[in-house]
Amino acid sequence: xxxxxxxxxxxxxxxxxxxxxxxxxxxxxxxxxxxxxxxxxxxxxxxxxxxxxxxxxxxxxxxxxxxxxxxxxxxxxxxxxxxxxxxxxxxxxxxxxxxxxxxxxxxxxxxxxxxxxxxxxxxxxxxxxxxxxxxxxxxxxxxxxxxxxxxxxxxxxxxxxxxxxxxxxxxxxxxxxxxxxxxxxxxxxxxxxxxxxxxxxxxxxxxxxxxxxxxxxxxxxxxxxxxxxxxxxxxxx
Numbered sequence: 001x002x003x004x005x006x007x008x009x010x011x012x013x014x015x016x017x018x019x020x021x022x023x024x025x026x027x028x029x030x031x032x033x034x035x036x037x038x039x040x041x042x043x044x045x046x047x048x049x050x051x052x053x054x055x056x057x058x059x060x061x062x063x064x065x066x067x068x069x070x071x072x073x074x075x076x077x078x079x080x081x082x083x084x085x086x087x088x089x090x091x092x093x094x095x096x097x098x099x100x101x102x103x104x105x106x107x108x109x110x111x112x113x114x115x116x117x118x119x120x121x122x123x124x125x126x127x128x129x130x131x132x133x134x135x136x137x138x139x140x141x142x143x144x145x146x147x148x149x150x151x152x153x154x155x156x157x158x159x160x161x162x163x164x165x166x167x168x169x170x171x172x173x174x175x176x177x178x179x180x181x182x183x184x185x186x187x188x189x190x191x192x193x194x195x196x197x198x199x200x201x202x203x204x205x206x207x208x209x210x211x212x213x214x215x216x217x218x219x220x221x222x223x224x225x226x227x228x229x230x231x232x233x234x235x236x237x
Contacts, residue, residue: 019128022060025053026135038164040089044082047097050104051078057108061115095150102143109136122216130213134205138176141198142168158187176202
């Protein structure tokens with residue numbers, strides 16, 4: 001039996017595309033989540049958009065083509081979840097779709113991580129990919145807080161409300177960046193723990209991963225994918 005085709009690192013590099021495309025998709029998805037009404041139709045559309053973003057991330061990292069079975073499978077799962085939410089609705093399905101959205105966000109980040117590591121050097125693509133991952137960290141917590149709101153008892157925030165999805169987008173990125181305006185705070189110990197984890201992840205990511213990548217970018221770094229026939233650079237001994 002013929003084994004399924006799995007691309008090795010060189011094949012992925014030859015198929016890799018610009019992470020600027022992924023960054024545009026991620027930004028558009030975050031803006032959509034923050035500005036649209038907190039309703040079943042917008043949650044359904046959002047999970048489908050995330051599945052498309054995952055397909056774009058897999059394609060950009062060179063894992064798959066735009067019409068691969070893997071991307072289509074995630075798309076089918078997202079569509080089924082979206083249809084179920086529109087047909088039946090309810091807090092339980094809202095929570096399940098929120099968890100699915102968090103998983104999709106994590107998979108998008110994982111695909112980008114592998115693609116960034118595959119670059120083998122610090123260039124514009126790796127930094128752009130790292131920025132995508134930072135935004136995705138905050139976006140993942142939006143859905144974690146959403147699932148806590150649906151499955152928890154009582155209000156999510158100490159201010160006596162679960163907040164809309166737009167409020168949770170705002171709270172997540174305020175927490176990730178440790179701005180801490182204080183207009184919204186978690187009510188439960190579980191919610192506070194997730195907020196602490198997000199703050200730690202956000203700060204550690206900025207001062208380690210992004211800072212290290214930016215500091216290692218060389219003058220004259222190419223602002224685009226490196227041609228495959230370009231010889232590898234060697235550090236002077």
